Amino acid sequence: MTRKSNGDAGGRSTIRDVAARAGVSASTVSRVLGGEYPVSTATRTRVMRAVRELDYVADARAKAIAGVGTPTLAFVLDDITGPSFAHMAHGVEREATRLGHLCLVCSTDGDTDHELEFIETMRAQRAAAVILVGGAADTAEYRARMSRIADSLASAGSRLVLCGRPPLDPGTPVTVIEYDNESGAYALCAHLLAQGHRRVLFLGGKPENTTAQGRERGYLAAHRAHGVDPDPKLRLSADFTRDAGHRLMRQALSQGLEFTAVMASTDMVAAGALTALHEAGLSVPDDVSLAGYDDIPFARDLYPALTTVHVPYEELGRLAVRTALSRTPDTPDEHLLLGTHVVVRGSVAAVGEAAGR
Amino acid sequence: MTRKSNGDAGGRSTIRDVAARAGVSASTVSRVLGGEYPVSTATRTRVMRAVRELDYVADARAKAIAGVGTPTLAFVLDDITGPSFAHMAHGVEREATRLGHLCLVCSTDGDTDHELEFIETMRAQRAAAVILVGGAADTAEYRARMSRIADSLASAGSRLVLCGRPPLDPGTPVTVIEYDNESGAYALCAHLLAQGHRRVLFLGGKPENTTAQGRERGYLAAHRAHGVDPDPKLRLSADFTRDAGHRLMRQALSQGLEFTAVMASTDMVAAGALTALHEAGLSVPDDVSLAGYDDIPFARDLYPALTTVHVPYEELGRLAVRTALSRTPDTPDEHLLLGTHVVVRGSVAAVGEAAGR
DNA sequence: TCCGTCGTAGGAACCGGTTGCCATGGGTGT
């Protein structure tokens, strides 16, 4: 008997067990399973039978270490529960499997330490690429940390991809894919202003979050372009959740803020705000117009259907994977900026007879 | 110089590179990094410096094969985009990392072959557990396939977990966690009937899907319990998507079906149906009552807020991980059934003055 | 001063695969 015989089923069997059962060497089993090497039909049959009887599957980790593994790719996000990121995860996952990669998903719940830890784990796993998604605070500390990670991954033959995150200093080995928050918000806000609205309430995200900042910049730029001076009191912020939108809107109403339209920084925020408006007995868009951002599927089913900005999240995920994996060592660092477009539905009306509250 | 020297950064470095740089043997490096073994302070310092200079991280695959790896756990679902499954994925992911496991996520888009392939890959990865989620067709072929997978995983020291899927024959090494679709649907439908509704339109999922079947059974059972004979014409089915709900409802309206309430098999379906009702100029709940199932966060933001059945998806995911990982070889096979409860919101009213269409 | 012991570090086997290189044996051409 071999050093560790393994009769039949029960306990993972090794390639040596298969070899013993088939009466051949381990190399032969490997070659039969590998495919290319010429093996006689009789031997192949015996080996395959042994494989079947033992229900043998080669250990992927061992294969990986020997250099013939399934490559892996990591996807790190704040919270898989958010519809927009979920769509992105879907795109990533689809494209990864299409390209024969495994896909590790991790949500960090916004915890920076957890994120760091996870990236380190991914480096240990020798992931082909690490995709980070979602806005973050663009601090010096952030840049330093990310640069270190980028270098670290690059030197290990991997690649850092930032999606919708603040880009790093030029020269850092990183792929950046952004969707144009500012332009999208600009276009959306311009649409509101074109409808005659002059007091547009902005419901933002975390002030330090670059996605939130970009959308707020678009809001401000549109006002300037239309010669409207935006009232700072009309800019509220919390985070990108439905509850934040609900809370902020209740607060705005109870404070007696005057506005004829609301621009939420997220469809989720818009959903919460919409409910708060309904609860206050206000009609959308007759009393107040409302717009969101992201164009999540549910935006169509709000009542009234939500005017919003479409962001191609799934395509974004696909793109992130594709650009990261199709790299050759001398590919220049890419920085892609994806466009967005306004989707007009029923939640915005011209400021007309009923002039808001 | 060693067989493959690796001066400093650039190209992943091995433990031998670190050892060479620190002037010690690989075993010593391993021990310094491992922690427990006594190493002199001077040596430890030198090794740690070399590790830092080379930015070394031990290869997780190699560690795994040597028996000291981070355990991994796989989560397979139809589509991460669906809000309910996304919440479950979140629960799984959180609990997995809490227990120090890595979490592989794969969506199969309902493709059985793809699912099979992925499970095989997971077995090759020596995943500690494979969690399958989402209803499926309960055919003889399904049972045979799943039993084989369960045995196969069990014999490799792994574990199959079915979440919201048809259970297998007793004796199969599998953990089953179900949420009680029939009871939930029963309670919900009873609520509708108690409000005086007698013609309740049921918008189902795929007829072969066990989740859809369970909810339909609850619908029927509630009718029987209330002495109401359900009209078969009032049972439509497609799938669990928002678009299906929208389409089915349009169809029902154009066919002139008579009903005073709608019970959708999913909140997503309900959302689509609600929009179709609005488009037809019908008011909910004044003209028609509407109820969903799943209690996704958005259910509150539909207008009117959706009466639905709450399913603890995140908790379900946590539970799946916990029961799967806390197993000892002689733990009996578990079969958990989680309860649900009806959440009453504004989309259902007593059948009153306005008697539907 | 000599010996025993403890602390420390290295050598080598092993984890489960892959693959380069070589030996063997049967078949074929002349």
Add this chain to the structure above:
DNA sequence: ACACCCATGGCAACCGGTTCCTACGACGGA
């Protein structure tokens, strides 16, 4: 009938770690 060639399969090294076992040096005690 002899030589040659090619098909086939085994040995051993290697991938990047861990860990058992052993050797060596320093120290303390007798």
